[in-house]
Amino acid sequence: MKLRVYGAALAALALAVAGCSGKAASKDGAAADRSGVRTGEGVTDTKITLGALTDMTGVYASLGKSVTQAQRLWVQQTNAAGGICDRQIELTVRDHGYDPQKAVAAYTELEPDVLGFPQFIGSPFVSAVEQRIDNQDKGVVLPQAWSANLLSSPYVRVIGATYDVETINLIDYLLEEERIAEGDRIGHVYFEGDYGENALAGSRHAAKEAGLTVVEQKIKPTDNDMTAQVSALKQAGVKAVVISAGPRQAASLVGVAAATGFDVPVVGNNSAYAPQLLATQAGPALQKDYYVGASTLPIGDAAKGPAALAEAYTAQYPKDGLDNGVIAGYNAASVFGEALKKACASGDLTRDGVGKALLTIKDFGADFGVAHDFTDPAAPSTRQTVVMKPDAKAPGGLKVVRRAEVAPAAESFTAKH
Amino acid sequence: MSEATTDGAAAPGPGRPLTAGLRRPRTHLRLAGALLLLALPFYLDRFWLQAGLFAMAAAIGAIGLNLLTGSTGQLSMGHAFFLAVGAYGYCVLAGESSTQNGHALSGLGLPTWLAAVLAVLLAGAAGGLFSPIAGRLRGAYLGIATLALIFIGQHVLFNAGSLTGGFNGRPVPPFSLFGFTFDDTETVVAAVPFHSFEKLWYAALPALAVSAYFARGVLRGRPGRALNAIRDHRIAAGVTGVPVARYRAGVFVLSSMYAGLAGVLLALVFQRTVPEYFGMVLSLEYLAMIVIGGLGSVAGAVVGAAFVSLLPQVLTHYSDSLPLVSAPGTGGVAPGEASRYLYGAAVVAVVLFLPGGLTRPKKPGENR
Numbered sequence: 001m002k003l004r005v006y007g008a009a010l011a012a013l014a015l016a017v018a019g020c021s022g023k024a025a026s027k028d029g030a031a032a033d034r035s036g037v038r039t040g041e042g043v044t045d046t047k048i049t050l051g052a053l054t055d056m057t058g059v060y061a062s063l064g065k066s067v068t069q070a071q072r073l074w075v076q077q078t079n080a081a082g083g084i085c086d087r088q089i090e091l092t093v094r095d096h097g098y099d100p101q102k103a104v105a106a107y108t109e110l111e112p113d114v115l116g117f118p119q120f121i122g123s124p125f126v127s128a129v130e131q132r133i134d135n136q137d138k139g140v141v142l143p144q145a146w147s148a149n150l151l152s153s154p155y156v157r158v159i160g161a162t163y164d165v166e167t168i169n170l171i172d173y174l175l176e177e178e179r180i181a182e183g184d185r186i187g188h189v190y191f192e193g194d195y196g197e198n199a200l201a202g203s204r205h206a207a208k209e210a211g212l213t214v215v216e217q218k219i220k221p222t223d224n225d226m227t228a229q230v231s232a233l234k235q236a237g238v239k240a241v242v243i244s245a246g247p248r249q250a251a252s253l254v255g256v257a258a259a260t261g262f263d264v265p266v267v268g269n270n271s272a273y274a275p276q277l278l279a280t281q282a283g284p285a286l287q288k289d290y291y292v293g294a295s296t297l298p299i300g301d302a303a304k305g306p307a308a309l310a311e312a313y314t315a316q317y318p319k320d321g322l323d324n325g326v327i328a329g330y331n332a333a334s335v336f337g338e339a340l341k342k343a344c345a346s347g348d349l350t351r352d353g354v355g356k357a358l359l360t361i362k363d364f365g366a367d368f369g370v371a372h373d374f375t376d377p378a379a380p381s382t383r384q385t386v387v388m389k390p391d392a393k394a395p396g397g398l399k400v401v402r403r404a405e406v407a408p409a410a411e412s413f414t415a416k417h
Numbered sequence: 418m419s420e421a422t423t424d425g426a427a428a429p430g431p432g433r434p435l436t437a438g439l440r441r442p443r444t445h446l447r448l449a450g451a452l453l454l455l456a457l458p459f460y461l462d463r464f465w466l467q468a469g470l471f472a473m474a475a476a477i478g479a480i481g482l483n484l485l486t487g488s489t490g491q492l493s494m495g496h497a498f499f500l501a502v503g504a505y506g507y508c509v510l511a512g513e514s515s516t517q518n519g520h521a522l523s524g525l526g527l528p529t530w531l532a533a534v535l536a537v538l539l540a541g542a543a544g545g546l547f548s549p550i551a552g553r554l555r556g557a558y559l560g561i562a563t564l565a566l567i568f569i570g571q572h573v574l575f576n577a578g579s580l581t582g583g584f585n586g587r588p589v590p591p592f593s594l595f596g597f598t599f600d601d602t603e604t605v606v607a608a609v610p611f612h613s614f615e616k617l618w619y620a621a622l623p624a625l626a627v628s629a630y631f632a633r634g635v636l637r638g639r640p641g642r643a644l645n646a647i648r649d650h651r652i653a654a655g656v657t658g659v660p661v662a663r664y665r666a667g668v669f670v671l672s673s674m675y676a677g678l679a680g681v682l683l684a685l686v687f688q689r690t691v692p693e694y695f696g697m698v699l700s701l702e703y704l705a706m707i708v709i710g711g712l713g714s715v716a717g718a719v720v721g722a723a724f725v726s727l728l729p730q731v732l733t734h735y736s737d738s739l740p741l742v743s744a745p746g747t748g749g750v751a752p753g754e755a756s757r758y759l760y761g762a763a764v765v766a767v768v769l770f771l772p773g774g775l776t777r778p779k780k781p782g783e784n785r
Contacts, residue, residue, distance in 0.1 A: 057754055094733060100694040101471060104687055105730055109464040127585045128689035136612075149585060192575055193584030 037085060040350035041139070042115030048083075048340065048349070049090045050075075051114035053106050055121045058098030059221070062274065064121055066325030067144055067332075068093055070309075071119060073316050074333035084337060085344035091118075096125070104128055116140035116354060118336040119329065123147045123194050130156060139351045140339065140358055142332045144325075146270070146295075146380075147194045148201070154377045155355055159332055160295030160370070162380045163195055163269055164202030165410045167242060169385035170267040170293045171206040172407030179265045180239045182211040187233035189217045189226065189253060190244040199244035199269055202413070209409040219245060226253040234262045241266045247274035254290050255282030263289075267387075270294035275323050275397030278390060286390045291401065293385040296327045297369035298398035300391075305367030310395060322396040331365055335372070338364055370404045383410050454622060458615040459607070466614040467686060468730040473621040474682040476722035477628045479706040480715055481675020484632060486704070487712035488641065489668050490648030492556055495547075495563030496703045498570040499673040501695035502543045503680025504589075506536035508690055509580055511590045522587055523579050529592045533681050540677020544670040552666035555651065567697050574692035586691040589684045592620060599685065613688070621682055625719075628675060632715045635671070644668055645713070702726075705760055709767050711774020720775050724763070729756035 042049040052071060055064040075089045083089060092114060094106035103125035110117075111132075116139040120126050123145035133141055133155050141156045148162040161169070174180045188203045190196030200216065207214045215236045217229045226249055233241060234257075241257070241264060243250050250272040257264065266289065273292040277283065297306050299322045306327065313326055335358075342357035343349050361374045372381040384404035391399040458466060478500060485491050511532035512524030527535070544551075550562055574581045581587060591600035591613065599616040609615075635641055643664055646654035655661050684690050702725055710721020732755055767774060 098693075099698075100687070100691045102729065102733075105464070105467055105471070106733065108467045109730075109734060112462065112464075124585050124691045124693060128687060128691060131588065131688060197584075 036347055037344060038348045038350050038353065040115075040352075042113055042351075043087070043349050046087055047090055048085070048087045049092060049114045050336065051110040051117045052091055052093045052119035053103060053110070053117060053121065053125070054093060054095055054119055055098045056095045058096070060098060060121055062276075062323070063144070063325045063328075064095070065320070066323050067119055067121070067329030069317050069320065070313060070326040070329035071333040073313055074330050074337070076316075077312070078337060084340045085349060089337075096122070098122055100125060100128065107132075111137050111139065114139070115340075115349075115351060116142075116336065118142050118333045119144060121145070123150060126150060126156060137351070138355060140336065140354050142336060144328055144332065145195075147198045148380070149194060149198065151380065152378050154359070157358065157374060157377065157381065159328075159335060159372060159381050160270075161382055161385055161410075163199040163244065164205070165380055165383050165413060166269055166293045166295070166385050167199045167202030167244065168206040168410040168413060169383075169405065169407045170242060170269075170291065170387065171203060171210070171212075172405075172409060173291065173293075173387045173402055174240050174265060174267060175210055180212065184239040185213045185215055185237060187215045187217060187229075187236065187238040187241040188244070189219060189229050189233075189241065189249070191221055191246070191249075192218055193221075195269075195271065196244045199242070202410075203242050205413055206407070206409050219249065221246065224248050224252060225256075227256050229253065230256045230260060230262060234260070238264065240264050243268045243272050245272055247272060247277055250290070251277045251280055251282040251286065254285045255280075258282075258285035258288070265289045265291065267291045267293065270324065273324075273390065273398070275321060278392045278397050283390075283392065287392060290390055292388050292390070292398065294324060294388065295370050295382055295385060295404075296324065296331060297386055297400060298388050298394065299324060299326055299396035300394035300398060301369070301400060303367070303369065305369070324396065324398070326396075327368055331368055335361070335364060335374070369400075379414075385410075455619075458611070458618045459609050463612070463614050464730075464734070466618060468727055470614060470617055470621055470686045471683070471730075472723045472726040473625045474679045474686060475703070475706065475726045476625055476719045477682065478676050478679030479703055479710070479718035479722040480628055480632045481672040481679070482703050483707045483710075483713060483715070483718040484635065484644070484675070485668055485672035487707050487714070487717070488636060488648060489644040489665065490556060491551070491665060491669070492560035492704075493563045493669075493672070494560050494697070494700045494704075495566035495570075496672075496676050497695045497697065497699040498563075498566040499540045499543060499676035500680035500683065500699065501570050501574060501690075501692075502540040502673075503536050503677030504684035504690045504695070505574070505581055505587075505680075506539040506677065507532050507681045507684055508587050508589055510535050510539075512587065513590075521579055522582055529590055530594050532590075533592065536681050537674050537677040540680065541670050541674040544673025545666075547673075548666035548669050551669035552662035555665075564697075567695075567700060571692060571696060574695065581690075581692060584692065586689050589688050589690060591688075592617070592685050594620075614686070617682075617685055620685075624678065624682060628678065629715050629719065632675075636713075636715065640664070640667075648713075705764055707774075709760070709763050709775060711776040714774075714776060717774045717776040724775065725760060728760060732756045732759070 052068060054068045055061060071091060075091045079088050092110055094110060096103035096106050103122055107129050120141050120143045126143045130153060134153050138155055142159055143150055146158060146160055146162050148164050150156055150158050180186060188200060190200050203214050215233060215238055243253055243266060250268045254266050277286060297303055299306050299310050309330055310322055338361055339354050339358040342360060343353040358374050363371045365372045369386055370382050370384045374381055383406045386400060386404050387402040388398040389401045390397055482496050485493050510525050510527050511529045513526045514523050551559060554562055575583060591598050599620055600613055604611045643659045646659055647661055647664060651661055706721035706725045707718055709724055711717025
């Protein structure tokens with residue numbers, strides 16, 4: 001019978017399979033080089049490979065471009081200065097276009113070949129692979145998202161204040177400037193989903209502490225016209241508005257409010273501003289009474305860190321404008337670089353070693369106005385927020401109105417998980 | 418285009434001895450192909466296995482859509498909705514109640530195999546609810562009606578936080594069958610460490626085989642001929658005694674069940690369901706699959722699904738060595754864009770030069 005022949009062939013094949021598969025158990029990846037530094041995935045004797053999962057064709061294309069180019073700039077500068085641990089740095093970039101399937105696939109593709117990820121845009125995708133990062137891969141991932149939901153993993157580390165803390169600080173700024181007072185109502189326009197809901201948790205907390213009432217307006221990322229929200233908030237008699245949405249929504253809100261004579265201060269999270277807005281009709285209104293919070297100085301600031309970066313970036317990419325994505329990207333790459341240096345010094349350039357090294361970093365990045373502390377994975381790396389105001393004359397379109405500070409209400413705040 | 422698949426009657430008839438079938442060269446080819454597919458997890462790395470799993474899940478969904486659109490001529494834009502019903506249905510049925518990101522997630526905690534079966538039935542039921550509409554509308558009109566499903570679906574996925582986990586989705590409980598769990602714990606088979614993708618491969622492969630076999634049976638039998646008759650001439654089909662509305666409604670339910678199964682499989686591969694994914698673009702991709710592969714045939718759906726879901730992965734993976742395609746962030750055409758251009762071009766080329774799709778290079782003898 002032919003069937004028996006197939007059976008035999010199948011058995012033979014099954015045996016052969018085990019013998020010659022490249023995947024067959026190579027026990028562990030860690031090895032030591034000549035100078036005794038232990039190495040693992042993504043590290044050879046001459047090269048350290050890092051991964052960047054970015055969005056250059058989707059909704060966060062402009063952010064993704066700035067972050068990626070800034071990180072390429074950091075790699076170039078670091079390599080020119082001799083690399084880290086006698087190794088050159090290489091950045092492998094994958095564009096997922098904000099598509100979940102592509103993002104997850106890109107992570108799976110790069111994961112075996114890189115030491116870690118200094119860039120991962122899109123918090124839903126980070127949460128999608130978080131289980132794998134925590135239990136299996138254990139590589140350090142620095143997401144470009146500031147949601148408190150990403151805290152608590154020892155490997156996924158948010159750089160900067162989370163949206164909730166940032167919102168508390170922004171409301172504190174309004175209180176300090178006496179634009180609002182106890183008993184007032186404030187409006188909060190926020191995106192459905194991670195970003196907006198996290199910011200809302202912050203404004204609720206701040207309102208409770210200061211005796212304010214929050215009037216909530218939930219919007220979708222596709223809503224671009226804020227006329228309805230403005231008239232609802234005007235009706236409710238709010239004294240100030242918080243916006244946790246995209247740059248477009250912020251521009252519409254501020255523009256419509258100004259046009260209808262609704263004269264209240266508006267504060268927005270770091271994602272609610274882009275320098276391109278200044279060229280639109282809402283530009284003058286934005287420069288009048290709109291404030292943005294972030295955990296870094298603006299790129300146009302005269303301080304040493306931003307100024308040097310702005311100069312180098314403009315020299316490298318003369319055609320591209322400056323925005324705060326440049327600092328976010330560069331900062332993330334430098335944090336990763338610092339962890340690599342510490343890991344090298346302790347002779348352990350494996351993922352485990354880099355993860356441990358990151359947990360020892362304190363007071364880092366003061367060049368950009370805010371010092372970060374990575375010793376506690378459950379807390380944001382900082383609780384400070386720089387408050388800025390749009391300004392057409394400054395490069396990057398923002399100037400500082402209040403240096404990094406923590407509101408008392410933000411100091412004690414912990415996000416619920 | 419009345420005959421559904423091109424391959425001859427390979428299944429041995431009742432009167433023919435089994436060995437006669439085994440001597441045919443096509444049978445040998447198929448066996449070799451099956452063996453190759455079975456052996457792949459031992460060799461491919463995780464990236465390719467994942468790409469393969471995405472392709473297999475897409476193939477199951479595309480077979481379903483091809484039954485509806487290719488064989489019956491009913492356009493559906495709502496395929497993504499039924500994929501979502503399958504994916505989220507599985508999560509809700511199999512998941513435990515828990516709190517996550519401030520959302521209290523509810524789950525029934527059923528055994529996962531039962532949850533998978535029920536999720537497919539749930540997708541079928543969702544299709545059944547829509548079938549009064551599906552049975553009465555034809556062609557492009559149904560396409561417009563089903564468009565509504567996507568928008569409703571997206572709204573529910575984002576806002577029914579306790580079921581769907583909202584914006585960040587919810588984790589997918591790993592599938593387990595007879596005490597064997599398809600999760601990320603390492604199982605060593607013949608010196609090769611098996612993680613979730615290797616294990617899932619052996620769950621997806623039979624699922625695809627059964628789905629394909631069943632669809633082939635449907636298309637080759639009486640129902641298939643009735644469906645084709647409805648597509649080619651609705652009134653003539655009605656006159657010859659085909660209950661047009663009932664068949665249309667029925668094939669809509671069947672196609673949603675296929676989508677449900679594909680959704681369950683996708684969820685298992687993703688390990689987390691995200692609402693973002695189940696949008697209109699996904700529905701369009703499925704339509705592209707069946708057009709590129711070949712309308713109305715099972716093989717066409719499978720080939721088209723493989724083409725559409727593997728193309729971007731291949732382009733991204735080899736972007737370093739491809740001309741024209743440049744690394745993201747350096748200017749020029751990024752791999753993501755390039756793959757979109759490519760399958761846009763592929764759809765146009767197929768419609769112009771291969772009206773039968775990739776699986777039927779020759780023009781079919783008869784016209785519609």
